[in-house]
Amino acid sequence: MTIQIGLVGTGTVGGGCIDILQKHREAFERHLGVDVELARVCSLSSAEAEAHGVGYLFTDDYHDIIDDPQIDIVIELIGGTTIARSVVLEALAAGKNVVTANKALMATHWREVMDAADASGKDLMFGASVGGGIPIIGPLRHSLIANQIDSVMGIVNGTTNYMLTKMAEENMSYEEALAEAQVKGFAEANPSADVDGYDSAAKIAILASIAFDSLVTIEDVYTKGITSITTTDLDAADDMGYVVKLLAIAHRMEDGIDVRVHPTMLPKDHQLASVGGVFNAIYVVGDFVGETMFFGEGAGAGAAASAVMGDVLDIAERLEQGVPPKETHLCTDQLPIRRIETLSMKYYIRFTVADKPGVLAKMAAAFADNNVSIHSMMQRGAKGDGRVDVVYVTHVALESDVRSAIDHISAIDGLLFAEPSVIRVEE
Amino acid sequence: MTIQIGLVGTGTVGGGCIDILQKHREAFERHLGVDVELARVCSLSSAEAEAHGVGYLFTDDYHDIIDDPQIDIVIELIGGTTIARSVVLEALAAGKNVVTANKALMATHWREVMDAADASGKDLMFGASVGGGIPIIGPLRHSLIANQIDSVMGIVNGTTNYMLTKMAEENMSYEEALAEAQVKGFAEANPSADVDGYDSAAKIAILASIAFDSLVTIEDVYTKGITSITTTDLDAADDMGYVVKLLAIAHRMEDGIDVRVHPTMLPKDHQLASVGGVFNAIYVVGDFVGETMFFGEGAGAGAAASAVMGDVLDIAERLEQGVPPKETHLCTDQLPIRRIETLSMKYYIRFTVADKPGVLAKMAAAFADNNVSIHSMMQRGAKGDGRVDVVYVTHVALESDVRSAIDHISAIDGLLFAEPSVIRVEE
Numbered sequence: 001m002t003i004q005i006g007l008v009g010t011g012t013v014g015g016g017c018i019d020i021l022q023k024h025r026e027a028f029e030r031h032l033g034v035d036v037e038l039a040r041v042c043s044l045s046s047a048e049a050e051a052h053g054v055g056y057l058f059t060d061d062y063h064d065i066i067d068d069p070q071i072d073i074v075i076e077l078i079g080g081t082t083i084a085r086s087v088v089l090e091a092l093a094a095g096k097n098v099v100t101a102n103k104a105l106m107a108t109h110w111r112e113v114m115d116a117a118d119a120s121g122k123d124l125m126f127g128a129s130v131g132g133g134i135p136i137i138g139p140l141r142h143s144l145i146a147n148q149i150d151s152v153m154g155i156v157n158g159t160t161n162y163m164l165t166k167m168a169e170e171n172m173s174y175e176e177a178l179a180e181a182q183v184k185g186f187a188e189a190n191p192s193a194d195v196d197g198y199d200s201a202a203k204i205a206i207l208a209s210i211a212f213d214s215l216v217t218i219e220d221v222y223t224k225g226i227t228s229i230t231t232t233d234l235d236a237a238d239d240m241g242y243v244v245k246l247l248a249i250a251h252r253m254e255d256g257i258d259v260r261v262h263p264t265m266l267p268k269d270h271q272l273a274s275v276g277g278v279f280n281a282i283y284v285v286g287d288f289v290g291e292t293m294f295f296g297e298g299a300g301a302g303a304a305a306s307a308v309m310g311d312v313l314d315i316a317e318r319l320e321q322g323v324p325p326k327e328t329h330l331c332t333d334q335l336p337i338r339r340i341e342t343l344s345m346k347y348y349i350r351f352t353v354a355d356k357p358g359v360l361a362k363m364a365a366a367f368a369d370n371n372v373s374i375h376s377m378m379q380r381g382a383k384g385d386g387r388v389d390v391v392y393v394t395h396v397a398l399e400s401d402v403r404s405a406i407d408h409i410s411a412i413d414g415l416l417f418a419e420p421s422v423i424r425v426e427e
Numbered sequence: 428m429t430i431q432i433g434l435v436g437t438g439t440v441g442g443g444c445i446d447i448l449q450k451h452r453e454a455f456e457r458h459l460g461v462d463v464e465l466a467r468v469c470s471l472s473s474a475e476a477e478a479h480g481v482g483y484l485f486t487d488d489y490h491d492i493i494d495d496p497q498i499d500i501v502i503e504l505i506g507g508t509t510i511a512r513s514v515v516l517e518a519l520a521a522g523k524n525v526v527t528a529n530k531a532l533m534a535t536h537w538r539e540v541m542d543a544a545d546a547s548g549k550d551l552m553f554g555a556s557v558g559g560g561i562p563i564i565g566p567l568r569h570s571l572i573a574n575q576i577d578s579v580m581g582i583v584n585g586t587t588n589y590m591l592t593k594m595a596e597e598n599m600s601y602e603e604a605l606a607e608a609q610v611k612g613f614a615e616a617n618p619s620a621d622v623d624g625y626d627s628a629a630k631i632a633i634l635a636s637i638a639f640d641s642l643v644t645i646e647d648v649y650t651k652g653i654t655s656i657t658t659t660d661l662d663a664a665d666d667m668g669y670v671v672k673l674l675a676i677a678h679r680m681e682d683g684i685d686v687r688v689h690p691t692m693l694p695k696d697h698q699l700a701s702v703g704g705v706f707n708a709i710y711v712v713g714d715f716v717g718e719t720m721f722f723g724e725g726a727g728a729g730a731a732a733s734a735v736m737g738d739v740l741d742i743a744e745r746l747e748q749g750v751p752p753k754e755t756h757l758c759t760d761q762l763p764i765r766r767i768e769t770l771s772m773k774y775y776i777r778f779t780v781a782d783k784p785g786v787l788a789k790m791a792a793a794f795a796d797n798n799v800s801i802h803s804m805m806q807r808g809a810k811g812d813g814r815v816d817v818v819y820v821t822h823v824a825l826e827s828d829v830r831s832a833i834d835h836i837s838a839i840d841g842l843l844f845a846e847p848s849v850i851r852v853e854e
Contacts, residue, residue: 020573020715027575031640031759127570133716135562135570142569143554143562146447146736148454213458271722274701288447289560289733292723295698296716306716309573323750332458 006065009077016305101128107202123325125311133303147286158278196225204248346425433492436504443732528555534629550752552738560730574713585705623652631675773852
């Protein structure tokens with residue numbers, strides 16, 4: 001039996017999938033006993049299909065794939081939550097199995113697409129939606145399933161990790177690092193999804209949903225990007241033995257899920273601290289397995305296509321064996337999401353203040369009045385223009401208390417020269 | 428339906444399995460829809476079963492488990508290749524699914540036990556045989572299956588990694604490091620399986636068999652342990668920008684498989700270089716996914732039990748769904764094993780020689796006569812007793828040529844004071 005694949009979206013990742021099918025089809029048959037064949041490809045133009053030598057499979061109407069009774073598996077790689085959502089839902093309704101790399105779709109419409117898969121009795125797999133080629137969803141659903149997962153923390157956005165690495169190691173400004181990332185093709189012309197943290201937020205929503213078996217959507221994720229990070233902060237972090245990473249974090253707490261994305265200070269000896277450049281890594285703690293980490297290329301045609309085709313072959317093996325789809329991820333539990341204001345952690349806070357007597361006393365009083373205990377205070381070089389940077393690291397404090405303290409300090413007349421820089425600290 | 432588990436072996440890992448079943452049985456039913464129950468435990472004495480509160484399930488005859496028609500899955504955790512082999516083969520013959528953590532059994536009797544699983548139509552899973560709790564066999568078989576795997580390299584023995592870390596960071600001698608590892612319970616009274624590399628050899632045989640889908644047994648693995656490593660070598664490595672790790676290595680080559688275990692110099696910026704202490708890590712390169720790495724606790728009750736129970740739950744889900752076993756690992760390809768003498772790589776070689784004129788010229792001639800080109804030569808401090816250490820790093824050279832050169836140098840009368848120390852270099 002030949003399993004027919006319909007591919008919707010022939011961009012970078014789609015091209016990688018075509019390459020894999022062309023290069024390894026014979027190996028898949030030999031090793032796995034499954035014969036998978038690319039039957040149709042859909043895109044806006046035929047140029048990419050032609051460039052990969054499959055112009056004869058081209059259509060610009062995805063219904064040609066969904067309406068084709070010979071096609072067993074539909075790969076959705078167009079991204080976004082509008083047409084992609086229709087493709088996925090219509091494909092499932094038409095009795096196709098679906099593989100998608102669409103993090104935005106999964107992080108926004110999880111329940112809808114999962115219910116559609118359930119109703120159709122077909123498989124919906126999305127291993128490439130998080131971490132590019134890094135195997136993480138499979139291990140969470142299988143090898144690690146005997147654990148209660150307590151934490152998932154990751155560097156899941158290569159663009160921002162590349163920028164932060166350049167800023168830290170080559171003293172580039174945020175703007176320089178962004179420009180270089182754009183030149184190298186790591187950042188888009190409009191970099192908001194990366195630098196504002198939304199890409200990471202979608203990914204941690206998906207990871208948390210699986211790890212905790214409880215639905216987390218992108219709206220549940222407190223999200224802050226890296227746009228306000230300066231080399232001053234990175235230097236200060238370095239002096240204190242930390243690196244700054246844009247972390248996607250999900251912790252199981254006694255009374256709910258803590259899930260957030262923000263620049264984070266990590267001790268230099270943390271496993272995630274040494275993950276540089278465009279690489280991604282996901283750190284998982286389970287109650288029996290202890291600490292584990294998964295590392296690899298988080299983006300790029302080959303890595304993402306590897307994950308997509310891994311899912312395709314999983315489904316193909318089940319079709320070949322005549323076996324029903326895997327249980328969908330039902331998110332059995334309904335754990336509440338902890339609002340960030342209710343969380344307690346350590347904070348790095350940098351103020352640019354007027355360099356005059358009494359300033360430190362006023363700030364100290366504001367912290368004390370709001371129950372924020374200070375671990376260390378450090379002046380980082382007077383600027384010679386009547387301004388000075390003052391860096392505080394707090395003890396563990398309640399986010400809402402820290403915010404109140406900052407509000408109080410900000411309200412002191414003539415004290416601050418800029419928005420304070422706040423970076424949460426993860427030990 | 429309740430899936431009944433028979434556990435053979437109630438040591439550290441077995442105890443961890445009992446703990447997982449007791450702690451998470453309800454969660455497994457809720458999240459996965461499978462009810463797994465510990466039905467019987469077998470060991471030499473009932474003490475451990477009693478310590479875990481399951482003395483009432485104890486038997487000292489494993490046939491009580493194999494002959495019990497109610498039992499669906501047998502977990503073999505007694506280790507070794509004698510009784511364990513009988514347990515696995517008899518369990519399969521009796522129609523049980525089997526989960527084992529037994530690396531020696533799999534690396535020695537792969538074909539026999541796989542054929543037995545095939546004949547019985549039952550599952551045989553062994554995720555815990557490599558890397559403790561680190562998910563690696565699952566990802567190789569699923570998420571990464573669309574790749575041609577080109578390399579698998581790992582630190583897969585926690586004992587030796589702990590010792591090498593202590594020697595490098597605290598300047599301990601081999602003997603001191605071994606003694607401390609024994610005190611801490613990381614090394615056994617007879618440490619041979621660890622320090623001589625056999626444990627790593629069994630694991631890389633299993634990993635290579637899966638990664639290349641071609642049978643590799645422990646006999647195929649060139650194996651050298653860490654017993655001759657000295658702090659002098661670790662210091663020299665450090666000076667040159669390297670660390671020394673006991674690596675298990677498997678490379679796919681054009682004309683076969685290169686598979687070996689030996690102390691290896693790795694550049695400090697390699698992902699595996701920072702893996703210290705008892706941690707394990709496995710680095711995998713695939714033709715589409717690129718570089719990936721899997722990190723975690725390689726031993727310990729919880730980690731290994733996590734992997735065992737992950738396999739048990741995989742089988743339980745299939746039993747619950749009425750689905751046939753996964754295809755066994757048939758090792759379709761029959762790739763030849765490349766003998767180490769035919770491989771080419773870089774070498775670190777330290778000689779302790781007579782500190783007198785002409786010595787270096789004789790050694791240089793021996794290298795040149797055997798086609799070994801030298802990249803660097805360094806004297807490491809005269810010992811003041813007429814002896815001096817001379818360290819060479821070669822360019823890429825053929826192993827057989829390097830051996831000839833060393834033989835020639837060793838044969839020079841009155842030159843060497845000790846066996847040369849040879850460490851292969853991986854870039």
